[in-house]
Amino acid sequence: MQTDYVVGQDNIKGSVGPIGFDIHNRVFVLSALASLIFIVLTLMFPAQAGALFQSIVSFSTRTLDWYFMILVDFFVVFCLALIVLPHGKVRLGGPDARPEHSYLSWFALLFTAGIGIALLFFSVLEPVYHANVSSPLGTPSPFGADGALNLAAVDEASAMGLAGTFLHWGLHGWAVYAVMALALAIFSYNKQLPFSIRSIFFPILGDRVWGWWGHGIDILAVFSTLFGLATALGLGAQQANAGLNFVFGMAINTTTQVIIIALVTAVALVSVWRGLEGGVKRLSEINMGASVLFFLFVLFAGPTLMAISGMWTGISHYVTEFIPLSAPFGRDDDAYRQAWSVFYWAWWVSWAPFVGMFVARVSKGRTVREFLLCVLIVPSLFIFIWMGVFGSIALDQLYTNPAASLVKEYVIDSYRPELALFGMLNELPLTGLMSTLGIILALTFFVTSSDSGSLVIDTITAGGKIEAPRPQRMFWATVEGLIAIVLLIGGGLSALQAGVTATAIPFSILMLLMCYAIIRALNGELRRMRHAS
Template structure:
């Protein structure tokens, strides 16, 4: 697309921005960057600091594996037990802020100006949003989490339907089934999508309407002014890179463990760290090809294919499973979620520490770490939407789809466990706790298990690829000062090191290490998001409605 055809406020392929009538100073001298060794587009210190830090981290974790494993193992429980209230309080603020924007007079502001039109259809928009946003997570936790909350973690003190000897307590079944779905929907509903919406809206507003570069620092111009082009902005963008990188590495680690576990379950491939490392390397190589093809030629195509395959798998489980119970559970899950939303959101004075600290605090940190990645990705494909349309779609529609997914996969698994037909699900979630096998355990008790399990493995792998390549594009954009078409060697660098970070964290302690690092980076970035809400409010005040 030529520069002449680009709407005002949109970064062009060469990294320049078509200016609009605004009081904001783009600081063009600060976003031009410098082409350094190996073809990297170096944007002030951001690329150098973040790149070198990641390289040092990888070397340290490989050379001092045991020490790193001990540190990572102790870090997560300390962070979640100390700062759980902070994560929960901040997430509540993001939900309230987004709901306010929907009903506020600024909801009619159009991203890109009054004449802007959407670049993508709703179908293409949602496909990219889901594949990049929560694909791997839904596959990993869709069966695991509802069953776990129903039987073990007991949110809000609801008793388990199983006695200590494993026998079923009939009078506890319905309450446990309800809280299992409600406790899961809470982690995949309004709160995570509100977090994504805040970052995406900030980036879209200040890029398309204010003519600033597509990078995290731009959202803070109303607060810090020209200082965003100096060290204040460098720190913000560097934090965004770290948060994105470790949030993405966590998802890649989940995906690798589940895919290899599925290969062992179906085809007998050994489920070892070596197998997981080989899979990460192979998928990173595929992601490199997609990265080099760009947004439309790579991520968009893979996202749409994955959305269709995921929908077909969802439909199969719905029809092959207890259909009536699933559909009933969908409605009951929504009702239970609405009824329990306030008590589940309460950051203080609760008795369910294992649920709040072990699950909710981790999830909120994970979503916050992912927010620069998903937020920037959503912003890039959301020009032309009004603020009201944007926030409503990003929050409500994905939340409903997540509820449906959990009701189908989780509802089927819960019924298998309660009825006694799902011995493998019970073994993998309740008895021996092998979370990466929970999905395959559920599919094993349905028809065509070998075929559907293979499809599930393919879905995880393709979600893996779309997360890796879209994450590389986002980190590349941040470190290049907002340019959306930085040199290919730089995109390759970030794609490779995303895989390496996932590998060293898996080697240095497995999932606990991945979760420890995502919480560590999510904590400071929570403060960034809280400031971002204020910046959005100030930015919208100057917009024509």
């Protein structure tokens, strides 16, 4: 297949050196050096780093809130437009390309790359918090100023708490990933350019993408991926630590979380060594199966009909309130929008190179329409069902007996978010066994996220090579773990949030330019299809 573009990318290709690295690739060398410098400086000056991180979070969520809200709304509209336009019939890889993975395997890979730890960490925390503390659209909390429960306000607060959660984990987040993945797939599979972020910008920069302009784009993508992953890994370590405390009484502290990250990173190195088919794909399928069993237990051990009803009511409110929840202005819920929605939109943008490259890598052969429908809707529905059931059961426990509810203690009274899931499991049968399974799932999500991220960063820093040397993959898996560790040491959750937002701001501008590049490329594909017919 001929490409529409002049390909002059030889100077971004590395060669395998004596230690098995693509050491001649400038992106690898500069990204590695900058990562190591960041790690060393944060460890040397943790107090100063923590203050800096906090200021970055404050600026991003309070000053740029309108920008991130409009940005992600635009991505949703852009993806929906491509589904209904003629561009949707273009096939990724050309007219003769066919999918390399079955639907089940493809969904499993989407599931572990783009969802992961979030299902466990936020599925109880967010619905309860948004229903009672940080309410979307100013919905009143059922608990009055005196702490008394107003039963008449319970149904509406619960529904809006779930709708507010679905906003963060539904179409908006997956639209960000879809834009990134679609751009990569088109320029790699249809235009036969290297599997690298810089290739997307060939229509804009021309041959300059193979020089320092392209190096800068790929280095930014590396850091965006590293900090997005570090946030997920840090949250996973906090929840695993909390679960070990809940079940076995292990102390909750940074030292324990550092040890967890180190041990899980060591396990991830083995999977990274085995590659996509032997490691990541196998773990993804196992993880998906175990997660489904965990979900079914919670569904049938709890108030099943109430959980299903609550989930459906939450989805209905999400649909009917979709536009008000998405609006950047004219709202009376700054705490919800700035502290939650804006941070999530920045997190999704930061994760876009990671999830986008991974999704693009496993999506060859799908049409644009099929790709967008599946990437937007299938993971969103899975999340709605999971979080709708878990959140509804937790809310029912909270309002049925608030005085004895561990969910209330962990989410509303003392705010220990990493324990929210275990507070809900405490009121179900087999608490110890299921809490242990929850810990195991958190750790395996941890491993699959690290695996997937290492493969993606490895591809970027090897100049677009799909199968770069194994030692290089292991190097990046180690760096991911180290960055998660130093961010926890340097400021905890605020440091994790700062790393995400700091990289999301410049990368979001690149993503807007990607939309223009996508249209240019799809128009070319449509012309080719018309000429062929």
